Amino acid sequence: MDEIFGIPAPLLFGQLLLGLINGAFYAMLSLGLAVIFGLLNIINFTHGSQFMMGAFVAWMLLAWAGLGYWWALLLAPLIVGATGVIIERLMISRLYKLDHLYGLLLTFGIGLMIEGVFRNEFGSSGLPYRIPNELQGAWDLGFMFMPVYRGWVVVFALACCLATWLVIEKTRLGAYLRAATENAALVQAFGVNVPRMITLTYGAGVALAALAGVLAAPIYSVNPQMGTNLIIIVFAVVVIGGMGSILGSVITGFGLGIVEGMTKVFWPEASSTVIFVIMAIVLLTRPAGLFGRA
Amino acid sequence: MASETTVGAMPAGVHESHGVWGFTKAQLTALVLLVAFLAIGPFFLYPVFLMKLLCFALFACAFNLLIGYVGLLSFGHAAYFGMGGYIAGHAAKVWGLTPELAIVAGAIVAGFQGWVFGWIAIRRQGIYFAMITLALAQMIYFLCVQAPFTGGEDGIQAIPRGSLFGSISLSNDMAMYWFVAAVFLFGFLMIHRIIHSPYGQVLKAIRENEPRATSLGYRTDDYKLVAFILSATLAGVAGATKSLVFGIATLTDVHWSMSGEVVLMTLVGGLGTVFGPVVGAAVIVTMQNYLAEMGAWVTVIQGGIFVTVVLAFRRGIVGEIANVFRVKL
Numbered sequence: 001m002d003e004i005f006g007i008p009a010p011l012l013f014g015q016l017l018l019g020l021i022n023g024a025f026y027a028m029l030s031l032g033l034a035v036i037f038g039l040l041n042i043i044n045f046t047h048g049s050q051f052m053m054g055a056f057v058a059w060m061l062l063a064w065a066g067l068g069y070w071w072a073l074l075l076a077p078l079i080v081g082a083t084g085v086i087i088e089r090l091m092i093s094r095l096y097k098l099d100h101l102y103g104l105l106l107t108f109g110i111g112l113m114i115e116g117v118f119r120n121e122f123g124s125s126g127l128p129y130r131i132p133n134e135l136q137g138a139w140d141l142g143f144m145f146m147p148v149y150r151g152w153v154v155v156f157a158l159a160c161c162l163a164t165w166l167v168i169e170k171t172r173l174g175a176y177l178r179a180a181t182e183n184a185a186l187v188q189a190f191g192v193n194v195p196r197m198i199t200l201t202y203g204a205g206v207a208l209a210a211l212a213g214v215l216a217a218p219i220y221s222v223n224p225q226m227g228t229n230l231i232i233i234v235f236a237v238v239v240i241g242g243m244g245s246i247l248g249s250v251i252t253g254f255g256l257g258i259v260e261g262m263t264k265v266f267w268p269e270a271s272s273t274v275i276f277v278i279m280a281i282v283l284l285t286r287p288a289g290l291f292g293r294a
Numbered sequence: 295m296a297s298e299t300t301v302g303a304m305p306a307g308v309h310e311s312h313g314v315w316g317f318t319k320a321q322l323t324a325l326v327l328l329v330a331f332l333a334i335g336p337f338f339l340y341p342v343f344l345m346k347l348l349c350f351a352l353f354a355c356a357f358n359l360l361i362g363y364v365g366l367l368s369f370g371h372a373a374y375f376g377m378g379g380y381i382a383g384h385a386a387k388v389w390g391l392t393p394e395l396a397i398v399a400g401a402i403v404a405g406f407q408g409w410v411f412g413w414i415a416i417r418r419q420g421i422y423f424a425m426i427t428l429a430l431a432q433m434i435y436f437l438c439v440q441a442p443f444t445g446g447e448d449g450i451q452a453i454p455r456g457s458l459f460g461s462i463s464l465s466n467d468m469a470m471y472w473f474v475a476a477v478f479l480f481g482f483l484m485i486h487r488i489i490h491s492p493y494g495q496v497l498k499a500i501r502e503n504e505p506r507a508t509s510l511g512y513r514t515d516d517y518k519l520v521a522f523i524l525s526a527t528l529a530g531v532a533g534a535t536k537s538l539v540f541g542i543a544t545l546t547d548v549h550w551s552m553s554g555e556v557v558l559m560t561l562v563g564g565l566g567t568v569f570g571p572v573v574g575a576a577v578i579v580t581m582q583n584y585l586a587e588m589g590a591w592v593t594v595i596q597g598g599i600f601v602t603v604v605l606a607f608r609r610g611i612v613g614e615i616a617n618v619f620r621v622k623l
Contacts, residue, residue, distance in 0.1 A: 042421075043421045094605060095604070098608075101421065104367070105557065105604050106600070106601060106605065108557075109599070109604065112593050112597030113597030113601070116590045116592075117594055120590045232428060235428060236429040239422060239425055269440060272440075273436050276429050276436075280414050283415075283417050283418070283426065287418060
């Protein structure tokens with residue numbers, strides 16, 4: 001089994017793995033966007049910058065406080081999530097009664113500010129972040145070498161998505177959340193503090209983006225633009241999947257990552273545009289998205 | 295009070311009375327001021343700076359046609375602006391077309407692109423529409439990075455300005471300025487004419503209440519698509535003119551940050567006002583000129599302006615002035 005469709009097997013599986021990793025980030029980010037959109041009705045354009053902040057906070061924790069990867073995995077989402085809570089309380093919460101497009105414009109502006117500040121502080125060249133010792137090395141799977149860290153990213157991202165799904169579908173808190181998505185006023189009438197729930201939901205969505213950022217830090221170099229380029233692709237993923245279902249965003253995220261990886265093998269020139277082309281095709285055939293409710 | 299909740303809606307209590315050519319008295323005054331500024335501007339200010347300003351003003355006006363009068367937020371207008379620039383640059387440099395034909399070529403390609411993308415994007419509304427237009431524009435960006443005729447990272451350089459109608463040389467900055475001013479004024483008046491036509495009234499009806507417009511028998515998707523094509527075409531004209539002015543067409547003009555800039559210009563000037571995009575473009579271009587050496591801080595300041603305008607002053611500069619004097623501008 002050296003070649004598959006005339007492609008050397010290690011190359012094929014290598015790209016498949018890269019696709020899965022990209023898919024993991026698409027899934028985690030589109031999941032956060034969907035959760036925020038469900039309750040707040042805004043598209044969080046700052047999401048890419050918050051992903052980037054996650055990676056930078058991990059780097060800062062190591063460089064300035066000597067706290068390693070495992071601490072970063074815990075602390076970075078909390079820190080970035082807290083900034084998200086502040087942003088929601090101070091700014092986003094003033095816009096709920098307005099056209100939802102204002103929320104998009106506001107978060108776009110906040111994203112620009114965050115990115116600009118980080119570019120001033122750290123330049124655009126990117127900072128290295130080492131893979132932790134426990135996850136160094138590679139497994140020999142027989143047909144390819146699998147770097148341990150990459151396997152860890154895919155498994156951990158899947159676990160995060162599953163945990164989010166469980167919280168939303170199987171817990172009391174998740175039931176409140178789903179109810180508030182349907183009819184916030186009624187849920188509030190039942191004595192649930194909906195404004196606080198909205199704030200915490202935004203914080204949780206942001207924390208998920210930051211967590212993805214920490215995961216990405218050792219793979220991509222940590223640089224201020226790492227989020228924005230990713231978030232536009234994630235927007236396309238969200239349009240393809242539709243934001244109605246949690247599981248839908250996860251499947252779409254991973255699926256599109258794999259499709260992108262495979263395109264890199266068979267038609268490299270198209271790999272940067274394939275997701276956008278798929279988005280156009282989906283819009284022409286199923287305007288509400290693959291898993292969306294019209 | 296529709297003005298606070300709907301993007302681009304008119305302030306309450308403003309009467310639409312049509313004077314000369316559909317301009318209200320206040321608008322006519324503003325138009326006279328604008329033309330006077332165009333006429334005497336180059337004797338006081340650097341003509342190249344003014345030309346840049348006019349290109350962006352036309353770009354913002356084209357964008358405003360969609361957001362202000364149809365209520366559609368396109369977050370990918372850089373695709374039409376940048377593509378117009380590339381096509382005009384290629385036409386002038388490689389095919390040797392005269393400047394006016396190069397601009398027409400850029401406009402046609404941008405309009406065709408707007409037709410295809412509009413046809414895809416109008417299937418969704420609101421936030422989805424913004425995300426789809428942004429994603430499609432990003433696709434164009436990646437295509438421009440790879441396509442041979444755009445020159446990739448280098449862009450198309452040394453584009454000749456050529457001679458207008460093959461006879462009037464535009465290499466002189468003043469000559470070029472009058473040409474650019476004419477193109478801008480043509481585009482500006484065309485948009486005004488579109489808005490005040492019966493077709494424009496239907497667009498406003500769609501913005502205010504699409505289901506009702508549908509129930510009155512209007513095929514709203516067709517109206518939206520035509521508006522999208524017109525907007526993309528004029529954005530193409532603006533981009534094509536800019537590439538001739540500077541003799542260069544680069545990836546900057548198709549990048550998403552350019553789409554963000556045109557949103558910012560229109561927002562600062564006032565969504566849904568006739569003169570707002572011009573004022574907004576003037577403010578932002580001037581600011582970029584003076585702050586150019588500050589590097590990434592410009593991005594921070596632009597983000598800050600976005601946040602401030604959205605939170606505190608959604609009518610924009612011209613919208614606030616119009617509100618104070620209870621007129622329509």
